[in-house]
Amino acid sequence: METTIAKPDEDTLARLSETAREVLRLCAARGADQYEISLNEDRGLAVNVRMGEVETVERTRDRGVAVTVYFGQRKGSASTADLQPSSLVATVEQACAIARFTEADAAAGLADADRMATDFPDLDTWHPWNIDADGAVALALEAEAAGLAADKRIANSDGAAVNTGESVAVYANSHGFVGTERGTHHTLSCSLIAGTGDKMQRDYWYTNALAQDDLEPPNAVGRRAAERTLARLDPRPIRTGEYPVLFAPEMARSLVGHLLGAVSGGALYRRASFLLDSAGTKLFPDWFSLVEKPRLHRGLRSAAFDAEGVATTESALVRDGVLQRYVLGSYSARRLGLQSTGNAGGIHNLLATANAPGLDAMRRNMGRGMLVTELMGQGVNTITGDYSRGAAGFWIENGEIVHAVDEVTIAGNLRELFLSIEAAGADVDRRSHLLVGSLLLGRMTVAGEAGR
Numbered sequence: 001m002e003t004t005i006a007k008p009d010e011d012t013l014a015r016l017s018e019t020a021r022e023v024l025r026l027c028a029a030r031g032a033d034q035y036e037i038s039l040n041e042d043r044g045l046a047v048n049v050r051m052g053e054v055e056t057v058e059r060t061r062d063r064g065v066a067v068t069v070y071f072g073q074r075k076g077s078a079s080t081a082d083l084q085p086s087s088l089v090a091t092v093e094q095a096c097a098i099a100r101f102t103e104a105d106a107a108a109g110l111a112d113a114d115r116m117a118t119d120f121p122d123l124d125t126w127h128p129w130n131i132d133a134d135g136a137v138a139l140a141l142e143a144e145a146a147g148l149a150a151d152k153r154i155a156n157s158d159g160a161a162v163n164t165g166e167s168v169a170v171y172a173n174s175h176g177f178v179g180t181e182r183g184t185h186h187t188l189s190c191s192l193i194a195g196t197g198d199k200m201q202r203d204y205w206y207t208n209a210l211a212q213d214d215l216e217p218p219n220a221v222g223r224r225a226a227e228r229t230l231a232r233l234d235p236r237p238i239r240t241g242e243y244p245v246l247f248a249p250e251m252a253r254s255l256v257g258h259l260l261g262a263v264s265g266g267a268l269y270r271r272a273s274f275l276l277d278s279a280g281t282k283l284f285p286d287w288f289s290l291v292e293k294p295r296l297h298r299g300l301r302s303a304a305f306d307a308e309g310v311a312t313t314e315s316a317l318v319r320d321g322v323l324q325r326y327v328l329g330s331y332s333a334r335r336l337g338l339q340s341t342g343n344a345g346g347i348h349n350l351l352a353t354a355n356a357p358g359l360d361a362m363r364r365n366m367g368r369g370m371l372v373t374e375l376m377g378q379g380v381n382t383i384t385g386d387y388s389r390g391a392a393g394f395w396i397e398n399g400e401i402v403h404a405v406d407e408v409t410i411a412g413n414l415r416e417l418f419l420s421i422e423a424a425g426a427d428v429d430r431r432s433h434l435l436v437g438s439l440l441l442g443r444m445t446v447a448g449e450a451g452r
Contacts, residue, residue: 012168013180016041018074020172022131023067026092028174028225032069032099034110036173036308039065044165047136049144051157057133060165065096069440073104094263107334110281110308113175115330117305117312124298126182127211129164136162139218143190146222151194153233154226156181158191158202164212177309185300186212188227195233201404203228203374208431210298228373231394237406238395238448244369244422245410246362246396249429251372252439256290258380258387258414259283259346263323263386265332267382274385274415275323283418287355291316294348301433307345314339317350351435358427359438364399365423370446373395385414411446 016039041063048055065088066079067115076099080091131139144160164186165298172178189206205224207216216224247255267273275283294312296302305311308330316324327343328336356362363371376390392406412420425437 003130012041012113013182015169016170017172017178017180019065019088020170022085022180023065023088023092024174026089027067027069027096030069030092030096031252032065032071032096032174034070034174036068036110036171037065037381038169038171038307039063040167040169042165042167044163045133045136046161046163047133047140048159048161049137049140050159051098052141052144054137055159057137059071059133065091066090069095069099070109071096073106073108074099074102075105076100076102077148096165107331110173110175111310111330111331111344115310115342116175116177117179117309119311120179120304121295123295123302125184125302126212127184127186127213128166129184129186129212131162131164131212136164136303139188140190141219142223143188143225144192146219147190147192147226147229148222150223150226153193154194154229155196156193158193158204160190160218160222161188163187168188171305171307171309173309175309179305179309181303184210186215186220186379188215188218190222192222192225192229194226194229195351199233201229201232201235203232206431212298214298218278232392232404232406233400235392235406236395237276238370238405238408238446240447241445242443243446244366245441245446246359246366246371247439247441248359248371248373248393249425249427249437250431252424253429253432253434254375254437255414255439256350256352256434256436257420258382259290260327260350261380261382261413262385263317263326265326265328265336265343268326269332269335272383273384274381278323279325281323282321283323283420284318285421286321287353288318288321288421288424288442289316289353290347291317291351293351294342296349299346299349299433301346302428303348306340306342308340310340310342310344312342312348317347344437345396347433349433350436352424352437354424354428355438356423356425357439358425361398362423362438363401366396366440367399369396370394370405370408370410371401374404380414387414387417405448407448411445411447412441412443417444420444 051330078094187208191204
């Protein structure tokens with residue numbers, strides 16, 4: 001039985017869904033045992049300004065079709081941006097030709113039919129922004145002007161930008177599943193430069209949301225960018241040692257990102273993770289949990305089904321400090337002898353437990369240490385869990401910020417770092433699908449200067 005879902009803009013969705021059904025018929029006519037198709041249409045507007053002048057205005061309109069066929073357990077894939085019937089036929093034939101010459105893979109194939117989504121709640125992810133290029137430019141200029149006017153020490157800018165986009169997607173497969181999704185995204189950002197000569201500092205701020213009404217006002221974005229930039233002036237060195245480290249919310253989510261990389265199916269079946277065979281293992285303090293909420297109202301990564309049509313459900317990734325499961329699509333699950341977790345295409349909205357009010361309270365309680373507001377580099381070894389990244393932020397004494405810090409390195413091992421989390425703030429940064437507040441780690445190696 002074919003499953004369909006209804007969304008706004010029925011003409012577009014009906015057209016894409018019918019195209020998907022036609023491609024499925026083409027695959028069946030060529031003898032494929034299983035087949036799936038993904039279609040998407042995207043459109044967007046992006047403007048950039050700098051020092052009161054328009055630098056770029058770009059309108060985009062993209063579409064794509066990706067076809068995957070299986071002959072037994074031999075897989076072939078092909079794609080096109082042309083929806084003309086002749087191009088669709090050629091794409092299907094290319095996918096079939098590739099499959100006939102590939103080696104069989106025991107884990108290949110669609111997700112199990114009984115895992116397909118059957119209910120499709122309105123997750124409130126569709127909020128088009130009726131704004132033209134002139135309107136977007138005006139907002140970007142307002143944000144930049146507010147930042148430049150905040151303080152005479154800010155005399156330069158890296159610019160301000162407004163981006164808005166809409167996406168419509170259809171996924172269908174030979175189980176009879178046809179699912180449609182729609183989403184919008186809107187962003188306003190501003191980046192400023194303060195100081196002169198070799199003492200210049202740069203910082204930025206941005207706001208993003210599915211709905212334009214949820215964005216911060218442009219003047220607030222500019223002022224916040226100015227505050228952050230000014231705070232970084234006159235950095236001083238610190239002595240190398242082991243200290244408590246407080247991650248601001250926008251930095252804290254990177255630690256959760258490293259966890260996700262280590263528990264993803266691809267890393268696990270390739271045996272390239274320090275968390276091999278760690279399900280059921282205590283990784284965090286007893287009070288800490290991470291819960292995936294894929295059907296969160298107006299969530300940035302909300303979805304009723306994953307990239308394979310598997311139904312999404314609320315589920316703990318970490319409960320009471322213990323890793324409950326991995327992050328798997330059907331292929332990686334089969335390679336590991338497990339079952340898909342509905343995460344083909346990645347994790348959905350992930351919410352962390354909080355046991356502290358937020359950054360200011362955590363800073364006051366930490367006493368002495370470093371507040372991290374920027375991270376640089378990719379120094380994380382997923383196989384060993386060793387962590388070493390460049391960082392910038394502020395030095396804390398007696399719970400108060402005393403000066404800016406840059407060009408230091410923070411290091412440790414992720415297993416130890418996860419267990420050393422002493423507090424997680426309720427000040428969740430909602431500009432990401434990783435809904436994490438500030439994180440205070442009891443001890444990390446901070447490499448600065450030998451003396452101070």
